[in-house]
Amino acid sequence: MVRKASMSPVGSDDAVLLVLGSLPGEASLAAQRYYAHPRNQFWRLLGDAIGEPLATLDYEERLARLAARRIALWDVVSEATRSGSLDGAIRGATANPLADYVETHGDLRAVAFNGQTAAKIGRRALIGSALTLIDLPSSSPAYTLSYAAKADRWSVLGPLAPSAKSGRMA
Template sequence: MADAPSMTTAVRHGLAPAARADARLLILGSLPGEASLAAQRYYAYPRNQFWRLVGRVLGEPLAELDYGERLSRLQKRRVALWDVIHAARRQGSLDQRLREVETRDLAAFVAGLPDLRAVAFNGATAATMGRKALGDTALALIDLPSSSPANTAAFDQKAQCWDRLRAVLD
């Protein structure tokens, strides 16, 4: 009799923050998906709409640029990226499959960003876990619809919500 396939999954670790100390806006995802972890790049999955959404907010064609230039443009505009989850077990890329989650010390991280005005959460999982990890804060907390293709809302519907980020950067 053959052994049953293992239901255990490897521990996935998030990426390093893409941030400068003068960031005004921090956008937090939950944990990068498989394509992003394999590429070691935020939002590497081609169907993820993150770069189109944030590019629209900034008025820049981020999705058309190479990854290094995307990050450079974000940082020039004082936007930082990171994830709520430091490590977790997950099969595939869906947040619903997250197990044994270890969140980051977000309160300590944001304390090191003295110009920070707001934290935006890319999706419900990031918002739920991120709000808990941040605790009481005077920062504006903004929940956004997920840029993931698992969120089947139309791009224009998502974009209207993401447009709220402009007020933080003006």
């Protein structure tokens, strides 16, 4: 198996909402872009939740929209051994320094975990945190919950993302 490393956080430097995945899949690592696999529903789910057409935009515009809405993306795993892209294949994971990130981002109010693996590792790293922690169904096509059911659960993120115009929480 190959040792794989996560990417740096992207989006807003003054984030109020941090969305954490587990470890980027093969397509994302190859492209060095979060959620690059065309079947991953992340951009559509997050876009629907915050009222932005993220899935229709190019990657750099997606990141600009996240920054405008004070949202950041990262992963809970810094590096791990994994064959393929499935979370179930992650072995020997080293966690990213999530507590340090929280400590240096004083405006942060909520952390959302994209999938069970992200939630399990992330919640352990943030024990005792005063932040709102939200477990979401995975945006991966391997997680077969219907899009409508996923979107319903992801909709809780909308009120947590400030309006791009006012800077106030929606």
